[in-house]
Amino acid sequence: MKKTKENPLAIVVAGIRLKNPVMTASGTFGYGSEFMPYTDLSKLGGIVVKGLSLKPRQGNPSPRIVETPCGMLNAIGLQNVGVEAFITDKLPKLKGVDTAVVANIFGETVDEYIEVAKRLDDTEGVSALEINISCPNVKKGGIVFGTDPFEAARVVSAVKKATRLPVITKLSPNVTDIRVMAKAVEDAGTDAVSLINTITGMVIDIEKRRPVLATSTGGLSGPAIRPIAVRMVWQVSQAVRVPIIGMGGIMSAKDALEFIIAGASAVQVGTANFVDPDISVKVVSGIAEYVERHGTTVKDLVGSLTTG
Amino acid sequence: MQEQRVEILYNEPVSSRYFRLGLKWKTSVIVPGHFVMLRVSDGLDPLLRRPFGVYKVLNAKGRDKLKGDGIELIYQVVGKGTGILSGKTPGEVLSVLGPLGNGFPVPHPSQDIVMIAGGMGIVPLYLFASTIKRGSLLFGARGKAQTLVAKDFKALGLKVRFATEDGSLGHKGYVTDLLSGAITPGTIVYACGPAPMLKKAAEICAKEGAQCYVSLERAMACGIGVCLGCAVKASAHNERENKNYVMVCSDGPVFESALIDWDRI
Numbered sequence A: 001m002k003k004t005k006e007n008p009l010a011i012v013v014a015g016i017r018l019k020n021p022v023m024t025a026s027g028t029f030g031y032g033s034e035f036m037p038y039t040d041l042s043k044l045g046g047i048v049v050k051g052l053s054l055k056p057r058q059g060n061p062s063p064r065i066v067e068t069p070c071g072m073l074n075a076i077g078l079q080n081v082g083v084e085a086f087i088t089d090k091l092p093k094l095k096g097v098d099t100a101v102v103a104n105i106f107g108e109t110v111d112e113y114i115e116v117a118k119r120l121d122d123t124e125g126v127s128a129l130e131i132n133i134s135c136p137n138v139k140k141g142g143i144v145f146g147t148d149p150f151e152a153a154r155v156v157s158a159v160k161k162a163t164r165l166p167v168i169t170k171l172s173p174n175v176t177d178i179r180v181m182a183k184a185v186e187d188a189g190t191d192a193v194s195l196i197n198t199i200t201g202m203v204i205d206i207e208k209r210r211p212v213l214a215t216s217t218g219g220l221s222g223p224a225i226r227p228i229a230v231r232m233v234w235q236v237s238q239a240v241r242v243p244i245i246g247m248g249g250i251m252s253a254k255d256a257l258e259f260i261i262a263g264a265s266a267v268q269v270g271t272a273n274f275v276d277p278d279i280s281v282k283v284v285s286g287i288a289e290y291v292e293r294h295g296t297t298v299k300d301l302v303g304s305l306t307t308g
Numbered sequence B: 001m002q003e004q005r006v007e008i009l010y011n012e013p014v015s016s017r018y019f020r021l022g023l024k025w026k027t028s029v030i031v032p033g034h035f036v037m038l039r040v041s042d043g044l045d046p047l048l049r050r051p052f053g054v055y056k057v058l059n060a061k062g063r064d065k066l067k068g069d070g071i072e073l074i075y076q077v078v079g080k081g082t083g084i085l086s087g088k089t090p091g092e093v094l095s096v097l098g099p100l101g102n103g104f105p106v107p108h109p110s111q112d113i114v115m116i117a118g119g120m121g122i123v124p125l126y127l128f129a130s131t132i133k134r135g136s137l138l139f140g141a142r143g144k145a146q147t148l149v150a151k152d153f154k155a156l157g158l159k160v161r162f163a164t165e166d167g168s169l170g171h172k173g174y175v176t177d178l179l180s181g182a183i184t185p186g187t188i189v190y191a192c193g194p195a196p197m198l199k200k201a202a203e204i205c206a207k208e209g210a211q212c213y214v215s216l217e218r219a220m221a222c223g224i225g226v227c228l229g230c231a232v233k234a235s236a237h238n239e240r241e242n243k244n245y246v247m248v249c250s251d252g253p254v255f256e257s258a259l260i261d262w263d264r265i
């Protein structure tokens, strides 16, 4: 690509400059550096790291995962190294990688969200915060904030005050009307929304008559949820003005383009990274091929859906 | 440690439910105890890769780190993924991630070695045995096919004792019944098999003062330590690096048995 010509894949989302619209989803890409042996991180639009809390978290009992038709359930329990270890041990490994690094954060109280956000605010190498208000796994955590528009707004406005970084709010699909949640966090000042997080599900071992997961329920991800996610992105795009980052079951450029055409300015690839650690880069090349074939740009494709 | 597309050399039934799968594999070095993640189809169901231990390195060179022309896996058909795998033919290409995991630690030359396997747990132990070429094997064999594999062990010149639940071969009962009689405090034990067997083996070794390494199995999604799905509870007195959980894929699959909380396995 010549310097003089504008990069047709580039997109700005909530002030974050992405060289292409493909990011990796939180919890499916570790802290990024784990994928260096398998893929070229500098080819990605962005990396969203594993959800960070103030203190390290040990996570849920095992079994934590189970495969389902075209998907999987997980109940990891937000195990992570904590924000401090992220800054000192993990983030430096991404130095020199030419991609946007987004820190996904969560807390059990509004104060904890604020603390984590503050700690990351003056950290070099972090382009934005993604607030996880939607994790369905932890009894005390995400679920309260993510399903109550008032609580969600409270977290978002608190985090906004605590940071100068762009704030992306990640929405839970486990609500009656996701537009209500999107609207609430938009009003609270979020710079963008990302969706969807996992959908609560359950698998039962009929021989033992017990749930397969130690926590009984878990979050469903993978291609099985994609049509639901596309529908929700489309609905939210009609309800809010802030940019949308779409995800849920993306396995290919075709899948990613569905989200973009439905109204997402960028996408995140999640579970697919487990199947093929280089898949996100393949999604980038697929989008590049499509954009060239259609003589268009990603920017022009966003929300280009015609209905009726 | 790469994702590669490799050619199937052979995929032959050992019996109706067990297959030997040969894959062309020239690139990376294999350490006994390593595993690979196979994608059995390019479709979406099954979605995730399947983990399998390495049984043999074909035309292997090297002592503890092996390089050769190919690798052989042995798998049991238990569900959808292994069912699809059993239909694959030579010349077809599979996507393989690996080799992954830590592998078995090399024993001290003066240590007595006992290997104890249950069912498909024989797979990584055979590769291990073929590199160290000493020690004895206690094998909890469930079916005829498994005892066929034991021939390979005997070909190495190693002593094999069998246990079967129905008494059709060797000791009638559990393979762990044979363990305490086979070890002394100086022995190093390598165990792979079903969790209850490993738990029992760990208990016996702790009681006899023998060192014990276990190779664990857990449902896996990524195989590279990022999904945190394959967690196993670490024992209280051994929470290394403040870890309450260890990941079977990236911290293991081989663990010193004292590291594991066997009550929560």
Ligand SMILES: Cc1cc2nc3c(=O)[nH]c(=O)nc-3n(C[C@H](O)[C@H](O)[C@H](O)COP(=O)(O)OP(=O)(O)OC[C@H]3O[C@@H](n4cnc5c(N)ncnc54)[C@H](O)[C@@H]3O)c2cc1C
Pocket: A066, A067, B035, B046, B048, B049, B050, B051, B052, B053, B054, B073, B074, B075, B076, B077, B078, B079, B080, B081, B082, B083, B120, B123, B124, B216, B217, B218, B219, B220, B253
């Ligand atoms: C490190 C490691 C090494 C292994 N080595 C061998 C081997 O050498 N030979 C062999 O026959 N089997 C081995 N297994 C078990 C093998 O991975 C499973 O039998 C296989 O994944 C079953 O897939 P399926 O689709 O046929 O069964 P399904 O029951 O349809 O699988 C459903 C899901 O459960 C998981 N699963 C089912 N059983 C197991 C299991 N025992 N361990 C882990 N995940 C499981 C699958 O991966 C899949 O996600 C190993 C497992 C691990 C973790």
Ligand SMILES: Cc1cc2nc3c(=O)[nH]c(=O)nc-3n(C[C@H](O)[C@H](O)[C@H](O)COP(=O)(O)O)c2cc1C
Pocket: A025, A026, A027, A028, A050, A051, A074, A076, A078, A104, A132, A135, A170, A196, A197, A198, A220, A221, A222, A223, A225, A247, A248, A249, A250, A268, A269, A270, A271, A272, B227, B228, B229
């Ligand atoms: C194993 C696993 C762990 C996850 N951990 C997190 C997390 O820590 N924080 C978060 O916001 N989302 C987490 N997610 C949700 C994903 O980021 C994503 O929203 C969801 O999986 C849907 O996308 P997918 O179908 O492409 O995976 C996790 C998902 C999986 C499968």
Ligand code: FES
Pocket: B219, B220, B221, B222, B223, B224, B225, B226, B227, B228, B229, B230, B231, B247, B248, B249, B250
């Ligand atoms: S399988 Fe993903 S962490 Fe082990």
